[in-house]
Amino acid sequence: MPDSKPSWFQxxxxxxxxxxxxxxxxxxQQDFAHHSALPFLLVGVLFVVLFVVSLILLVNSLV
Incomplete structure (x- = not known):
């Protein structure tokens, strides 16, 4: 299954x-078996940005 591309949800x-x-x-191990790390990097950066923004909004709503 390493040759198949993972879905965006995966x-x-x-x-x-x-x-x-x-x-x-x-x-x-399945993640590292894929040929390109670019989708994981893009989703990872987006995840971190959204996580930080959500924490900022949560803290600001409590103040």
Whole structure:
């Protein structure tokens, strides 16, 4: 299955799991088996930006 491209949902799920430290070894190996890291990098950057913005909005709403 390493030759098939992962869906955007699979990429997001993998990025979210690894961001919170719960990525399984099997999934990590599948992620590294793909030829291009670009989709994972793009989704990862977007995930971090959205996470930081949501934290800022949450803190500002509590103040």
């Amino acid at each position: 990429i997001f799920k993998s990025v979210a799991a690894s961001a919170f430290g719960v990525q399984s070894d099997k999934n990590r």
